[in-house]
Amino acid sequence: MGFTPCASEPCVYIKNKQRKYNIIAVYVDDLLLASSNLRDLNDIETKISKEFDILDGGPAKYFLGMEIERDGDVGNIAISQRQYIYDLLMQNGMEECKAVSKPLEVGFQTSCDKDACSKVNRTEYQSLIGALVYLAISTRPDFLHSVSKLAQRNTDPHIEHKTAAKHILRYLKGTAEFKLHYKKTDRSIECFVDADWGEMRASESHTLVVRL
Incomplete structure (x- = not known):
């Protein structure tokens, strides 16, 4: 075709x-x-x-856990995963948890080499992190950095890492209604990143220009 x-x-x-x-x-x-x-x-x-x-x-309204709202007259689209978040909270017994304003506490560190630290079930931890990563890359880039840090502990998660993952769930409890809004425009969008397609370069800055 x-x-x-x-x-x-x-x-x-x-x-x-x-x-x-x-x-x-x-x-x-x-x-x-x-x-x-x-x-x-x-x-x-x-x-x-x-x-x-x-x-x-x-017309698309729900696809792979994403809720799609369209205003065809003006070309606007809003995408969210409100129900996905509520289901995730329920699966982890956190429907009634207290919401927080940040995905992770400032200065949170994932590194820990203490043998005495309490470890958690790796499969359960990986399942939760995987669900959070899917949410972050689909419609919620606001906490992608936080969950990426926690994903570094997928092979050796400790209790503090699972607690941090649940902290992200508490953040989602208060922001479940957040949406990505796309609006029709003839203008260019400039995105500034510190990495190119193939490798990370700490000393260089690259500009990506996307024209809609």
Whole structure:
């Protein structure tokens, strides 16, 4: 169909031509279609239906734990994972926990080489960290740094690391309604990062310019 896998995400296929943008996101046997042209969108669905039995779910509202709100008249989209957070709190028995204002306490350190430290179940810890990482990279970049630090202890988690992970859950309790808002614009967005595609360079700064 003329689509090309995205370089940074091989499960996302793109076809951009004459200022018309078409995207297909694939997850196992689920597809999420996006297009800047309604006729193209219908054409893509028709072609896929000729090869596979499909069920049209209509405009996307919920996908892989992400809640999607659309205002098609002005081109705005809001994405959140409110229910995902509530389910995560329930799974960890923290529905009634007291919310905090920061993901981690200032100065929190993950390093610990004391043999006397109390260790926790590694599988349970990894499961919680994995759920938090998925949430952070999907819709909540505000605590990505914190959970990335805790992920460094995946092979040897101590009680203080699990306590810190639960601290993040308490932060989520108070921010469950947070959303990522995308608004239609003709302006460029400039993003400043301290790493390039392949390696970290502490002494250099790179500028990434993304045009929507």
